[in-house]
Amino acid sequence: MPQKAAALRFVILLGFVSLCADATYEGARSITGAxxxxxxxxxxxxGLVAGFGELIGYGLRLVIGYLSDQTGKYWGITTLGYFVNTAVVPLLALAGRWEVAAGLMMAERTGKAIRTPPxxxxxxxxxxxxxRGFGFGLHEAMDQTGAVMGPLAVAAMVYFQGEYRNxxxxxxxxxxxxxxxxGILQFIYPNPSDFEEETEETSQEEKLPQIFWIYLGAVAIIAAGYADFPLIAFHFQKQGIATGQTIPLFYAFAMGIDAVAALIFGYLFDRIGxxxxxxxxxxxxxxxxxxFLGNTxxxxxxIAFWGIGMGAQESVLKAAIAxxxxxxxxxxxxxxxxxGYGLAWFLGSTLMxxxxxxxxxxxxxxxxxxxLLAIVFFAWVKLQADGSNIVLSK
Incomplete structure (x- = not known):
């Protein structure tokens, strides 16, 4: 099979794994608070369980990323993360105490932290x-499809069966x-790194390049000013813009926009960088x-613009790093x-x-x-890339 076709199949299958994982844990997260x-x-x-879970989820990735590169066990660590991330979710149905449920919820966040960097x-x-833009955009679109399907399936079960456990x-x-x-995917593609060629110069670099740190600054600025949806939902409820029944529809709409935007912006990234x-x-x-100022x-x-931003962030930001x-x-x-993204988001959300x-x-x-301030940093990144002959696109 030609390399390009094999790579596309690899991306789609890995995207399907993420779709299933998102359907699992996003479905659970839609009702865990209640x-x-x-x-x-x-x-x-x-509040403490949710906050501590996110802290674990982002903080642990720093260690896991380094460990993955040092050991080269990308598939093994990824598999462990996906197993913990998804296997603990159905066990919530057996939790008879909130302490047990809270522990399982934090275990789920830990699993996501383990599997994401590798x-x-x-x-x-x-x-x-x-x-790279199209590939990460396609993965994000499939990921968000699962994020919509999971909560809808859970909502249907709770509606017809009447219990959160179901x-x-x-x-x-x-x-x-x-x-x-x-499991099938890593059997078929044991060494995905073979898809990518690397020049001898870049393969010898031991430190992350300066351009990465400038780029991280731009990413942190964007994350700090991006309101989390719970604050938006709080505002909708308080101002009567939407009700408890329609707010989830606003979120589903945003996730749909996110998926489409990820594909579009990923495609554009490969062409205009x-x-x-x-x-x-x-x-x-x-x-x-x-x-925050408008009517319904x-x-x-x-919300559409919010979803567009999320789609671009989840696809293009990672593509540029590659x-x-x-x-x-x-x-x-x-x-x-x-x-860095998670910490900036947490601090910015708290301030907002x-x-x-x-x-x-x-x-x-x-x-x-x-x-808007992040644009200045992105321009700085582009100047650095041009000066170093780095092509920030396909």
Missing amino acids: YLEVLGASGTVV RDALLSHGVSQIG GFTVLVVPAVLGLIVL IFVLMIAAVLSSLFAPLV QLALLG SMVPKHKRATAYGIFST GVLYDHTITTLIIFASTTQ
Whole structure:
């Protein structure tokens, strides 16, 4: 089979694994908060469990990325991560106490942290044959498809069966299916790095290049000013823009936009390079005023811009890293990227929550300004790339 066709099949199959994983854990996350309340947890406990889980999820990636590159066990670490990430989810149906459920929830976040850096490194090899932007965009589109399917399946089970436990039980199906395909995938493609050729100069580099750190600064700025959906949902509920029944539909709409945008921006990245991230930053700067000042119709438009920004971030940001970092350091780079992105998102979301309670206008200014400020850093990255003869695209 020609290399390009084989690489495309590899990317699609790995995307299917991610689709199944997202259907599993996003399906669970759609009801875990309510489930903890049923089991007797307090609001403080729910907040701590969610926050600590995300802290583990992003912080551990720094170590896992480095470990993956040092050992070269990309498939083994990826498999372990996917197993923990998905296998613990159906066990939530058996949790009789909130303490047990909380432990399983944090185990799920730990699994995601373990599998993400080596998975992205493996994916970066396959997309080198079909266009990095398109490849990562395709993976993100499949990923988000699962993120929509899982919660819908859980909602249907809870609606017809009446218990949260049944919602977790149905997630056995995507969990098992994803793990089976993952096992087959690494049997067919034991060495995905063979898809990608590397020059002798880049293969000898021992440190991450300066351009990566400048790029990470741009990414951190974007993440810090990107409002998390729970704050948006809180605003919708408080202002009567949407109800408890329609807010999930807003989120599903955003995820659909995310999937489409990932494909479009990934395709454009392969043709015009990092300039596409500047376009995405301009568009995402519009979400805050529309979401936090508009009526229902304008808020829906704002959610569309929010989804566009998310799609560009989840696809192009990772594709650009594959262009600037040698493949033997890539899992380390993705681990640092994920940790920096998650920390900036956490700090920015906390600040925006405080700003919301005091003045929404300041929140909007902060969110929009950070998106536009990132353009300066992306321009700096482009200058660095041009000076170093680095091609930040296909």
